[in-house]
Amino acid sequence: MNKIKLGFFVVLGFMFVITVSQNTYAQEAKTLKIGAVFALTGPAAAGIKDCMDGVQAAADWINKKGGITVKGQQYLIEVVPEDNKSAPDGIVAAANKLVYKDEVKFIVGPVVPGLSMAMTPITEKAKVLRCKVNGTGNKAEMKPGMLYTFSTFMEIQYVRSVYDYFVKSYPNAKKIAITGPDEPGGQAMVAVAKKEAEAHGLKVVFSELYPFGTQDFYPMLTKAMAQKPDVFDLGVGIAPWYAGIIKQARELGFTGPMFAPSATGNIYLIPMLAGKDFSYDIFFLDADLKSPKMPSIVKEARQQVSNKFGVDLTFGHGAGWESLWCLVQAIEAAQSLDTIKVAKVWEKMKSIETLYGEGTMSGLKDFGINHVVLKPRPLSRLEKGEIEFIKFISP
Amino acid sequence: MLLQTKNIKVHFATAEVIKGINVEVATKGVVSIIGSNGAGKSTFLKAITGSVSLHSGEIWFLRKNINALPVHEIIKLGIALVPEGRRPFPYMSVLANLKLGAYLQKDKRIINRALADIFDRFPILWKRRKQQAGTLSGGEQQMLVIGRALMSMPKIILMDEPSLGLAPIVIEELVSIIKDINRDEIGVLLVEQNANMVTQVSERGYVMEMGKIVLKGDIKKLMAHDVVQRAFLGT
Amino acid sequence: MSLSDKKKSKGLRYGGAILFLFSIPLIVRGQYTLHILIMAAMNIILASSLRLVASSGQLSMAHGGMMTIGAYTSALLVMKLGISSWAALPLAGLAAAALALLVGFPFVRIKGIYFAMVTVFLAEMITLTAEHWRSLTGGSSGVVNIPPPDPLVIPGLISIDFPTKTEFYYFILVLMLVTLLFLYAIERSRIGLTLISIQQTELLSESVGVNTSRFKVLAFCIGCFFAGIVGSFYSQYINVITPRSFEFFFAIYIIVYMIVGGIKKFSGPIYGAFILTIFPEFIRALKEFQPFIFAGLLMLAIFFLPDGLVDLRRQWDKFYEKRFNRA
Amino acid sequence: MITQSILNGLVLGGIYILVALGLTLILSIMGIVQLAHGEVYMLGAYAMYYLCVHAGLNFLLAILISAFLVGGLGVLLEKYFFRPFRGKMERALIISIGLILLLQNAVLVIAGGTPRAFASPFSGMISVLGVTLSLERLIVISVAFGLVLVLFFLIKMTKVGQAMVAISQDREVAALQGINIDRISSIAMFLGCAFAAVSGALVGALFSVSPFMGGFALMKGIAVIILGGMGSILGAVLGGLLLGLIDGVVPVYSTTHMAGLIGFGFIILILLFKPQGMLGREFE
Secondary structure: OHHHHHHHHHHHHHHHHHHHHOOOOOOOOOEEEEEEEEOOOOOOHHHHHHHHHHHHHHHHHHHHOOOEEEOOEEEEEEEEEEEOOOOHHHHHHHHHHHHHHOOOOEEEOOOOHHHHHHHHHHHHHOOOEEEEOOOOOOOOOOOOOOOOEEEOOOHHHHHHHHHHHHHHHOOOOOEEEEEEEOOHHHHHHHHHHHHHHHHOOOEEEEEEEEOOOOOOOHHHHHHHHHOOOOEEEOOOOOHHHHHHHHHHHHHOOOOOOEEEOOOOOOOOHHHHHHOHHHOOOEEEOOOOOOOOOOOHHHHHHHHHHHHHHOOOOOHHHHHHHHHHHHHHHHHHHHOOOOHHHHHHHHOOOOOEEEOOEEEEEEOHHHHOOOOEEEOOEEEEEEEOOEEEEEEEEOO | OOEEEEEEEEEEOOEEEEEEEEEEEOOOOEEEEEEOOOOOHHHHHHHHHOOOOOOEEEEEEOOEEOOOOOHHHHHHHOEEEEOOOOOOOOOOEHHHHHHHHOOOOOOHHHHHHHHHHHHHHOHHHHHOOOOEHHHOOHHHHHHHHHHHHHHOOOOEEEEEOOOOOOOHHHHHHHHHHHHHHHHOOOEEEEEEOOHHHHHHHEEEEEEEEOOEEEEEEEHHHHHHOHHHHHHHOOO | OOHHHHHHHHHHHHHHHHHHHHHHHHHOOOHHHHHHHHHHHHHHHHHHHHHHHHOOOOOOOOHHHHHHHHHHHHHHHHHHHOOOHHHHHHHHHHHHHHHHHHHHHHHOOOOHHHHHHHHHHHHHHHHHHHHHOHHHHOHHHOEOOOOOOOOEEEOOOEEEOOOOHHHHHHHHHHHHHHHHHHHHHHHHOHHHHHHHHHHHOHHHHHHHOOOHHHHHHHHHHHHHHHHHHHHHHHHHHHOOEOOOOOOHHHHHHHHHHHHHHOOOOOHHHHHHHHHHHHHHHHOHHHHHHHHHHHHHHHHHHHHHOOOOHHHHHHHHHHHHHHHHHHO | OHHHHHHHHHHHHHHHHHHHHHHHHHHHHHOOOOOOHHHHHHHHHHHHHHHHHHOOOOHHHHHHHHHHHHHHHHHHHHHHHHHHHOOOHHHHHHHHHHHHHHHHHHHHHHHOOOOEOOOOOOOOEEEEOOEEEEHHHHHHHHHHHHHHHHHHHHHHHOHHHHHHHHHHHOHHHHHHOOOOHHHHHHHHHHHHHHHHHHHHHHHHHHOOEOOOOHHHHHHHHHHHHHHHOOOOHHHHHHHHHHHHHHHHHHHHHOOHHHHHHHHHHHHHHHHHHOOOOOOOOOOO
16 A cells, blocks of 8 residues: 555656646747736735736737847747735745746736745846836835846835925925835835925824734724824825725814825725715825826727726736836847846836836935836826826926 | 334444344333443444434334434434433523423423423422523432423433432432333333342343343343343442 | 565665655756745645644644744844854744743643634734834844855865755755654654544543643644744745744645645645645646635545545545445 | 724724624534635625625615525535534634635636725714714624624524524534434524624725635634633623724724734633633533
8 A cells, every 4th residue: 555655656746747847838939938926816916916917918019019129039928927826935936937937037026015025036046037016115125236126116216206296285284194004115115204204394293004904994093193193194005005094084083185105006996995075185196097198108008908808907007017018128128138138238228118108217326226117107186086187296 | 112223233434333233112111221331332322313323224213214314303203312421501591401302392382381390300400490500410410301301202211321420319219210201101211330220120121242232131130140240240 | 575574665665755855856957846845845844743733632723823933033043143044943943842832831721723723813923023023023024135054064075055946955855854754753652642642532641640731732842843943944945034924824724734634644744735735836827716726626635535635545445446346 | 082992992892793793603503613704704795795886775785685695605605515524623624714715716706806895874973072983883883782682682582592502512412302403503604694794794884895804804703702702692792892992992002013912912811711711611
């Protein structure tokens, strides 16, 4: 019996070994595989699946326009989607698969800073060029020495401009309460926001990080309200958190302005989740993507996404879209598929196209490495439950 | 014949616990099964009530084969079990315990009449009716579970070592209770280790060893037999 | 076949298996495959050590929390105090075992579902502490840039570095074999027999005079020791650790490996952890549909293999016999 | 501030009690930890979303229908998934983990990951003595205590309730009284799941609805019944209120992490002295 058990074990082992080692697809000359890692299952999947769809839509759009041309050779993009299962061990397995089994040289994703951190050692070691989507600006996310990690944007770079806008629009506000989720990104944002608030003459009367996934903000808000703030900075987050804070703060009697120097993931959700009556005097670095004021490229992206997935373009789609698009522009600028060369060219690019206009490379000042795309971002207000686009702002 | 088992066998995993038992119980006369610890007595009773499933054999009750019936259907036919170690519902009142005994009875009047009857029979339970069953003394608990069994107005009561852990005086009382019950046309199948008690209540009996019936017949004769002498009376 | 022959062939088979395990990196060049095998070996240690705790009748859900303890202990020792990673490894295990010892005696008084839940709360408290104590642990950002193991130097002979997964594979393989050997020895010793008797008849063994709580705590401590060790290994291998690296579901999966593999046999958790770690890799292509298949597998195993995957062959034989001997 | 935070604590307690009621019912009658109970609660919230937003039904009618639908699902779950594993904690655990994966991801695939919301008709604020509370939250507390009363009545006054109590104390002997264990388990599962659906519906209206909302509910629900004592409704009420107060008050004076630490620490401490929870019963 033991013999058979052992045999079973060995056969299973071999089966596994053969299946996973023997799958180097014969690479077609004109295909460039680009890995995409996002949460498709698990708690993070809720807001982030859109990013994966955005990457796919962008790949179709780029391929339709002729793909990437490097030294006269045309390449069509093949996206290799991987699920990070919303967990550190999930993303490590996914990264190892992309890097060592699929042998991709370029990866886009993920969104959640904690997951991104778990992946960085693998891609850096293998010299795989990775363009992460979003990012807040925690020191662990982006720092000197991370030669192959780029980001489509870092929220902390926009905090100053948002405060500029705020102080100009609300000259009477004096006391501010700052909150954010307790995760690497939230921490970084709150730290920067505190500094900027003081630099703009505001008094920080309250600041706290709420645990990831909080639904009931009453305890935190009760404490904040006792300090009688004039305004709330909601930090970084996703729509349900923002909406929860907005609704509950309004319930507790807060009528002043609230804003976040960050996107919501899906701004249409805010009035839906918080209630139209409560959605007033609020602004975000987010956009009504259906607005006619959006650049033509947004309209194209909207068309592409709705053709492929039958849904309306969300900010998540856009973020995914931009990550692939920026990466592709860098490859074309470098005219090489060698990640070292691409990285070197990318960090010196003066101009890079994004959904909301022309951007440039930055980051040397904030992170010590020029690996972040700096670009205009839309600023929108919620008034009477309606979203209205204000303007594009650049840091 | 009230209850009859025909060559029943029970297996636990791969072990044969009950190895083909034939037992007959009539309404008249208490029938006893005596056997030492681990002889399979409790398992045998559980097989009758359907709590453990048969490997083979047949159980007939009132000329009906009850092999495949679930527990609650078997109880409905008129079999009641007084389980080993008494086991009242410890965190319920005495009254609630008794009412649960009549769970299958829908008519409130009948339930009340039965209750009155039980309190008649066991005045101590009336005194304790509001007390949690777990706080009763061992003897009182034994009365309670017998009362609970009677509440279902059974045609036969199976008793699993009712004398276990009780004082001699209480056992005396138990003997007269069991005789009373049998006098009221309710069959009694008693499983015991206490040979003294068995001789007092029953005329007919079986001796069980290692899942098998080794002797049967008149209780006095059984008691005189070597096997029983050796196993129970310590001679 | 005589007894000694049997023993000899058994030894030969195990020797062969071990030789095979050691030669895998020579056959397999894929780093991804090695990564999955490393994870499988890790999970085997976790599930097997959890089985030791379970064999005293206590289902612990604190294994994830204990890994967190181990991972943080070793990472902070190495990074803040500059201790060699090879000293930090056992210290991480000891830290977890010490915590287990501290809470063990009061905990083992709590039985059944209550014990399982208390261990859940303990694990949750460990996570919350790591998030709360920012000055030491870095809070929710966790600890990053944890260095890989120091070079293993035998003066004048060799110096082993840890640049690729191959070295980590040998590291965890040796760790796994040593752990399994140790756990097997325990199972065969008086402690193991006592534990099993505790599980079977809790009251009886107490009356026989065995101090059951002492043995239960011992089992709990040993189990947690290995969880701490694996936590330390994980932090050196992945280089990043956060308070939520081993969340509730991580601990749950260790239990899944153990039970689905089969809790009754020593080999059960080994099969369970191995199969259930590599299986999800085969169904990656299904993306968001993966969980359906995985959940289906778990349920089928529980429905049809009450004694675990380890019992597959016996159950199949039984089914085969029933099906074809009747006809 | 202190009165406001105590009031918040009571609301949280109400939410915890709502989740715990069904869980404790299932745990005591089936003898299993139904880890997927949080997912049942999530399904209740989604049923509400579809009935309210897509079918345009009246809120109260929708709650009733979703309670029935989810309760019915509970009966199916009991029959096909849990019946073979009654009282077998370990194997039932795996089944419930499988169910978590199945239900969560089924909703994720079918309804998408976007959080949803539906409005309850109870809008408006109540303000007394400087303490404010939304009507929505007041409804949550009242429904929680209403359901507690319903369950109390059911258990004390009805035959089915008494049968449930009997089963929770001694399943084997309960069967010997002629109680059909399968049927009572079905009823218990129906009730437990219907309660979960109602709580999912109310809490969903308060916050938002997402495929992963069950995890939080489960953790708190389990904490409550372990603290209060398994199978004790009064214990669930007491445990829910205590944990609610801890979670409502402590963060105001310290941090949310501290509230978690104190809450769990408190449970562990209670268990050390009363290994069966506050109102749990010491079995032999």
